[in-house]
Amino acid sequence: MIYIIEHLEPELFPWCIIEYRHITKILGKANVLFTNIRRKKDCDRLRGFARAVKESFTTLDLKRVCVLDPAASKVLSSSDVKEFDTIVLGGILGDYPMKARTKQEIPSGYERRHLGKEQMPTDNASYVARDILAGKKMSDFTFKDGITVELGENEATDLPFRYVMIDGKPLMSGQLVELLKKGF
Template sequence: MLWVIEHLENLSEWVKLEYAHCSRIIGKRNLLFTNVRAETERSFLRKFGKVEEKSAVELFAKEKIIVLEPRAGKFLAGGDFKKYKNILIGRMLGDFPQRGRTFELLTSKLKNAVPRSLGNYQFSIDGAAFVARKIQLKQEKDLGILNQPEIELSDEHSIELHYAVPVFKGKIIFTPGLVSYLKNEESWE
């Protein structure tokens, strides 16, 4: 099965961390980044998976591909991984509240898409990949959710993430490197 990430916005340092985490969750051989228009970005992303310049909308136009779609009426289930070959995640910034951009940019353009929800909370790209992978592995009973966690950056500063973070067997699954990245951001000085 291919796990496809449609690259829809710029490749920021934060997104690089999320993509690297997706590669660890899914495995480099099973991950495909699509819609990567810049050669510099394609070359960087080859460290983490296969890379395509074309959009998933073009590549999977005829396929019944699962789309992780926050607006879907049906929840993702373990059985979906037996029925369908590939699964698609959108790479776009989280909105708070959500604006239906996965629907606008992906689901509505893929006529045979199989939209599936992970529940009412908005996850980051790697958070969504983590939860979906645990559903595939039938380990969802050990999953929990921490919505909008606050991260302490220093004695004076903290930041609230405007999305949900998975918890697995009681451990919070933050994007590796994100807390130190945020702590080192010059804007917090």
């Protein structure tokens, strides 16, 4: 299975780089491709740790593609591993309330699946999709809707997204916590 992250933000923000590095670590460099990285300097930056191209996945000759979209009507299941060769996720920052950007910005004509109706950060969605396609069920995960990240002695920030819990902790890059501490 190849996982594609279609970058849909206007810039390659520092949080994108951190999240994309985390996704590459979760899925393995050979299994993930970052697409729609328009600026050469951004491609070069990502190529330091990942595979990246300037083209949108929509221009690549791909077959048996599934877009992961919280607005999809069908849930991703383990049997989908036989249906698809490519899983596409949006390189999109979570927004609250959800603006359905995956639905709007990734053209229609592709099969779509959801991982529950709550939005997860892209790294969490990648982790859950990988495990579902390896045989896990949604009911095998522990999720937490909305987390609080401690930033300092008297400071914290709430992130209103769904996180998968691993050993009692939300799946989140330590580098992202550091970025939040610096004020994003």
